[in-house]
Structure formats: structure tokens, C-alpha cells
Amino acid sequence: MTQRRKHSEKEKTRIVLEVLKGDLTINEIASKYEVHSNQIIKWKKTAIEGLPELLKDKRKKDVRLKDIEKERDEYLNKIGELTMDINWLKKKLGPYL
Numbered sequence: 001m002t003q004r005r006k007h008s009e010k011e012k013t014r015i016v017l018e019v020l021k022g023d024l025t026i027n028e029i030a031s032k033y034e035v036h037s038n039q040i041i042k043w044k045k046t047a048i049e050g051l052p053e054l055l056k057d058k059r060k061k062d063v064r065l066k067d068i069e070k071e072r073d074e075y076l077n078k079i080g081e082l083t084m085d086i087n088w089l090k091k092k093l094g095p096y097l
Helices: 009-021 026-033 037-054 058-096
Strands: none
Touching (some): 009 026, 009 037, 026 037
């Protein structure tokens, strides 16, 4: 029984880029690198599905994070104000509670 080969990320990337170039067919590339054509097709599909995440604009995430932090700070300030109001009311209405 033959042992499975492990392909490095660099090797997979090189193979997928060669497939995307389109100079050779998948079968030619499979023969060249001694990898099954179905495996190359899976790597290509995975690469294409992952591209949108890699090319996503990172700045939008930073803006959203800043909005969340600003909103959190506003809530914390409001909680502080309400806590002070409650403590004041307890102090003033203490005998009547």
C-alpha cells in the first residue's frame, strides 16, 4: 500500500495558480506534479471560495469596531449615571423604604 503524499501550502498554491493561468489543462498539470486531477480541482475550488475573504476591505471592520466601542462607552456612561441616581435616591429615601 502506498503512503499518501503531503503537499505544502506553497506547492498547492503553485499548482492552483498554474491551473488558473490556463496555459495547461488540469490533466497536464496533474501529470506534471504527480497529483490526481480531482485533488487539483478541490484545491482550485477551495482557493476560489477563499478569495473573497482574502480580498475583503479590512478598513470596514475597523470602522465597525470603533462604532461598537463608542456605543459600549455610551452604555457604560449611562449605567454610571443611573447607578449614581439610584444611590442618591437610596440616600434621600432611605428612611421611607
